[in-house]
Amino acid sequence: MKKIKNLTLAILIGAILVSCKSVTPEDAKKYNEDLIAAESELANKETAFSNIVATDSSKAQKKAAYDALVLQANEALAAINKMEAFDGSTEYLDAGKAYFTAIKGICDVEYKQAFDLITIEGRDRTDEENAQLDKVTTAMVDKSVVALKNMQAAQKVFADKNKFEIEETTATETK
Numbered sequence: 001m002k003k004i005k006n007l008t009l010a011i012l013i014g015a016i017l018v019s020c021k022s023v024t025p026e027d028a029k030k031y032n033e034d035l036i037a038a039e040s041e042l043a044n045k046e047t048a049f050s051n052i053v054a055t056d057s058s059k060a061q062k063k064a065a066y067d068a069l070v071l072q073a074n075e076a077l078a079a080i081n082k083m084e085a086f087d088g089s090t091e092y093l094d095a096g097k098a099y100f101t102a103i104k105g106i107c108d109v110e111y112k113q114a115f116d117l118i119t120i121e122g123r124d125r126t127d128e129e130n131a132q133l134d135k136v137t138t139a140m141v142d143k144s145v146v147a148l149k150n151m152q153a154a155q156k157v158f159a160d161k162n163k164f165e166i167e168e169t170t171a172t173e174t175k
Helices: 002-019 025-053 059-082 091-118 127-161
Strands: none
Touching: 025 059, 025 091, 025 127, 059 091, 091 127
């Protein structure tokens, strides 16, 4: 009977040790890279949309760039929503979710309004429409900057806590 108790105890201790995996700075860095990859792809789509809008491209090309941006925003948010907390901590993930939720909202509202104003056909925009476009683009920038700063602050705390350095990259860099 004592051998069975010892065996049961040994199995229980082994199960506890297996379930308590050690989290390394490399694990944290990989988690960070997964979250940032989604942000980078979205930033690339935003840049592509801005570049298309700034040219004499057709309404169809502008629509394709806008649709690609909206699709990427939806995919990024869905991917982030599937991520799990890292080592029991949700602060960074929550900031990421808030960022992608904000960007999706911007795509659904401000980018849509901007697209509608930019693609007016058959006439020039009125002064009122230009003023509305300026207002919408300012709102886009303001909202996205706030969301990004909040995510970056959470990222810094996450990196400090998990002892890794954040590598500065630009939106167009891919790994």
